Amino acid sequence: MSSLSTDHNPLAFELEIADWVNSHPLKLSELRGNVVVLYFFQMLCPACVIYATPIAKKIHELKIPHLKLIGIHSVFEHHEAMSKKSLLAYIHEFRLNFAIGIDQPNEKSHIPKTMEKYGLQGTPSFIIIDPEGYIKAHLFGVPDELSLGLFLGKWLGRE
Amino acid sequence: MSSLSTDHNPLAFELEIADWVNSHPLKLSELRGNVVVLYFFQMLCPACVIYATPIAKKIHELKIPHLKLIGIHSVFEHHEAMSKKSLLAYIHEFRLNFAIGIDQPNEKSHIPKTMEKYGLQGTPSFIIIDPEGYIKAHLFGVPDELSLGLFLGKWLGRE
Amino acid sequence: MSSLSTDHNPLAFELEIADWVNSHPLKLSELRGNVVVLYFFQMLCPACVIYATPIAKKIHELKIPHLKLIGIHSVFEHHEAMSKKSLLAYIHEFRLNFAIGIDQPNEKSHIPKTMEKYGLQGTPSFIIIDPEGYIKAHLFGVPDELSLGLFLGKWLGRE
């Protein structure tokens, strides 16, 4: 269901976002001191809609100090069906209340820019960034909630 | 979660469909002899996507003789986000393989024509039609699978 | 998860029950005219406790006319841990309200008598008996609720 890689720990790449929903523009460089979870999804990806988005929503709604969840809508297929207008309808219907950045389209590729930088295999993907801005995990697929909580909690406890 | 009404038993209203997916055009009048389940949904309705569509899909995939499932995409909100192009992407991503009719838009109302004829409260809704073409149940919401199976099975057994 | 056999259709074997809970003694021969579901379980069988017993409970609680659910506690392992006293505690804690017969122990075998007659592979097992008293299905494992409902409904509709 999911794969977790914690081997490489580069500084997290800055987001490239065309537009923001539920938030003013966010920069990773301004979020140092927080554990940041990037949740990459597509509004028509079944495992996102049914399993992973509810986890992202829960991370946001727990309002844990120094834990920030940012959704990234990274469309790499069916671009016309997942336009900004469609995304807004999806966000409204599914009551998503967390910050969502629309990944900057790429003129040279069907993969948008932030997704490309992070070298993701697909959606859903979670990237976990430590308070100093380093990538601590890449997770492709649907995470186990207990394991994800333990992993995030350890970084929160180290502050 | 759901409400079931079995009070009124008029002859089922003929479908008004703009376009068909996964099927040639279907007419209820040509399906006499079958128990027909009409499944009214919207591709961005959370209870449809998460709970009711998997039930519709299962009814279709069981391939029970004389039991026909027809999906009706009845858009009454966010029309632009649920165009035919978007629906095709949704059908592809969620691997929907049953016949789906796109409910005929209504120039006078935001409610499309088949949905209006059937007087539905919203989506998801299931309409159950007996082999003689009479409406036997209106179900709004997510049905309990055991109860739905018992209801359908009784009509199948009566043939 | 489950296997369904509908090949053999002998007259259902009469129950051999040491004791009844939630009911006066029941005889299959006195239940003609009903679709009867025999639910064979053990109170310490995980698939029974977690998945199958809730389905049995739901069949009972739907109170469908001419559909009777009878639980049979058929202990074939850990006999001391699943005594009548233990069963009563289990029934109380899990709020089981359907008729439960304690399968008659077998002096020659660890398999109790009703279970042996029916040739069951283990628990949970469901046996479906038609209104004339013939076995219509053997189901070993956890049934799909929609499929089970359809199967039962067809026999109810034929009356």
Place this chain on the structure above:
Amino acid sequence: MSSLSTDHNPLAFELEIADWVNSHPLKLSELRGNVVVLYFFQMLCPACVIYATPIAKKIHELKIPHLKLIGIHSVFEHHEAMSKKSLLAYIHEFRLNFAIGIDQPNEKSHIPKTMEKYGLQGTPSFIIIDPEGYIKAHLFGVPDELSLGLFLGKWLGRE
């Protein structure tokens, strides 16, 4: 479903255990340096069997360094149905592989000794103990896995 209290932080009370399963005798005083989760349950408590025991099992199976899970079988009702012999059958059938202490019966009360010391409201209950041996949380009911993971992770990260 659950309530969490983190107000009082006394040193954790030593366990009073009549017998151990899956383990040599354990003492909290010898587990300093670890985050310890005490999982109080009864083998015939529905919320334990269906929801909480799988969480306890998962905590154990994740084999997180410095995180120890100890089950405590604290029988306060239906004592005869939840004897050691019955518990062993339950542990075998449900494939429980974590250390389980049988809470010492109390001659003066139906509540066993460890459960009484900890002032628990019932089962399932989780007690979380920090590496220095202080109680950091009382949780009665079924925990949310993400929240539980975050809470445990924070204490693990502080080491």
